[in-house]
Each structure stands twice: as structure tokens, then as C-alpha cells.
Amino acid sequence: MNIRLNEVRKYIENHGEATVEILTELLGCSKMTVWRYLKQLEDEGSIRRVRNGAIATSLAGDTEGLYSQRMHENADAKLSIARAAIPYLVPNTSIFLDAGTTVMSLVRQLPNQHYTIVTSGANIAIELSQRSRSTVSCVGGQISSSTLSLSGPQAEAFLATVNIDTAVLAATGYSAGAGFTVGSYTENSLKRRVIQKADKVILLIDRSKLGRTLPFTFASLSDIDVVICDAPLPEDFIQAARAAGTEVLQVQPAK
Known part of the structure; x- marks a missing residue:
């Protein structure tokens, strides 16, 4: 399993969301690479891509839930x-x-x-x-x-x-x-x-x-x-x- 991809998955699971900027900093890679990882995770159903980043599937479509969590x-x-x-x-x-x-x-x-x-x-x-x-x-x-x-x-x-x-x-x-x-x-x-x-x-x-x-x-x-x-x-x-x-x-x- 791709180690970086797993890092992205775990970060979003733990935080509920992530911006491309944060993931770029976390992984030390390009924004294009981050978007590619997010596309893979969305295809597997782990996350939903949004403007500038992604949200965990468990909270996608439930902004109130994400905000309430915070x-x-x-x-x-x-x-x-x-x-x-x-x-x-x-x-x-x-x-x-x-x-x-x-x-x-x-x-x-x-x-x-x-x-x-x-x-x-x-x-x-x-x-x-x-x-x-x-x-x-x-x-x-x-x-x-x-x-x-x-x-x-x-x-x-x-x-x-x-x-x-x-x-x-x-x-x-x-x-x-x-x-x-x-x-x-x-x-x-x-x-x-x-x-x-x-x-x-x-x-x-x-x-x-x-x-x-x-x-x-x-x-x-x-x-x-x-x-x-x-x-x-x-x-x-x-x-x-x-x-x-x-x-x-x-x-x-x-x-």
C-alpha cells in the first residue's frame, strides 16, 4: 500500500477534513500529487473532495456534523x-x-x-x-x-x-x-x-x-x-x- 496515500487517509480520518495546502506540507510533495491521492481515496469511498481539499465520507454532506465535532x-x-x-x-x-x-x-x-x-x-x-x-x-x-x-x-x-x-x-x-x-x-x-x-x-x-x-x-x-x-x-x-x-x-x- 502506498505509504503517502495511507498518511492522507489517516489524517482525514483523524481530523475529519484536510486542505491541499496542509497535505502538501505534511507529505512534502506537489499539489498535483496530493490531488491524485485524493482522487484515489474518493474512488475507494474514504473521502469526498471539496474546494481546496477533502472531507471524510462519514461527515461529507453533513457540515453540521463536522462543525459539531469541532x-x-x-x-x-x-x-x-x-x-x-x-x-x-x-x-x-x-x-x-x-x-x-x-x-x-x-x-x-x-x-x-x-x-x-x-x-x-x-x-x-x-x-x-x-x-x-x-x-x-x-x-x-x-x-x-x-x-x-x-x-x-x-x-x-x-x-x-x-x-x-x-x-x-x-x-x-x-x-x-x-x-x-x-x-x-x-x-x-x-x-x-x-x-x-x-x-x-x-x-x-x-x-x-x-x-x-x-x-x-x-x-x-x-x-x-x-x-x-x-x-x-x-x-x-x-x-x-x-x-x-x-x-x-x-x-x-x-x-
Whole structure:
């Protein structure tokens, strides 16, 4: 059996999904080779190919199932991180909310006050419209079938017209060498643009993502004003944040 093909199969089984960029980095091969592996796995019924990657067959056609799976991963930590972020969001100001399950946890904790919110999460926009007094706008662009995030030139063009008081971002990985990373180039570009536009940037990340590097870096510690993460954080991370002038807030997972 092809060892690389088996690596791809196991990665998608374990994570529920994978982008071509992540698999290219994982295998050290070309995108064309990755797409060939994905075609083989789709033919055998293991996965379903989607834009920019693939989804496990068990979750294909069930975006809610895939998203629900992520929501339950480190759920207690995400809830505590979300609660700790609320005081940084001032009513009657302009807020950008990233896509992601930790940000969704934050949305579900928002007090019933007015905010002007722009989001790159399609499902986050829907959630806010049903439970919030806020004015909610969603950036345009291409939607990811696995993360429900919007990105691309249309999204960035929309952001150019928006003034952001506070941005709440999420990351898929962090390492000392690469900084905060994601697996999608267009999502990376969108996050960079948000950082340029925002007066204050808060980053939510759970500890399981530390030490993980994905292909695209969107920020270093010095680009972020506040990092909120579940405790305990490695001492080298705390020291690096201090040197960068970044506030770090450690929280205990909710019980």
C-alpha cells in the first residue's frame, strides 16, 4: 500500500477534513500529487473532495456534523476562553469576529447589547441574527464547505470599507518560528487585512494548537494585543509574549 496515500487517509480520518495546502506540507510533495491521492481515496469511498481539499465520507454532506465535532473538541477550554474575551468587547463599537468554533462560543456568550459586527463566519452571522440586538454584516467571497468561513478578494474589498475598533481572531496553529498560522491562503490574507484595519486585536486559541505549524503565517505575537488561552501556557510562550508587548490571559477550562 502506498505509504503517502495511507498518511492522507489517516489524517482525514483523524481530523475529519484536510486542505491541499496542509497535505502538501505534511507529505512534502506537489499539489498535483496530493490531488491524485485524493482522487484515489474518493474512488475507494474514504473521502469526498471539496474546494481546496477533502472531507471524510462519514461527515461529507453533513457540515453540521463536522462543525459539531469541532465544537466538542476542547469545549470546556473554548467556553472559558470565550467568556474571558467578552469584557474586551465594548457595546456600541465596531467588532470583527473571525470564523471558528471558539468564536462561536463567544457569540453564544455575548450580552444582549448593541454592537456593530462584521464577520467572516457565515454560520456566525446567522447565529448573531437570531440572538443579538447587534447590527451584523457578513463579508462576501468564497465559502469554505468545511469551516463555513468566507474569504478571497471580495471579502478583502468589503473590509477596506470598514473601520474596526476590536477584532477577535482565531488561529489553527502557533509555533515560535512561524507565529500564528492557518491552512488556507485566502483566510490567511483576510486575517492580515483585519489586523491592519483594527485598533485592537484579540486572538483566541486553545492550548492544543500550540506547537503546531500550518502553511500560512498571518501574525506574529507583536501583531496581537491580547492572547487568550487555556492554562497552563509554556513559559517560553509567556516570555515571548512579554518581549513582544502582548498581553496574555490564561484561563482555567470551565467545569
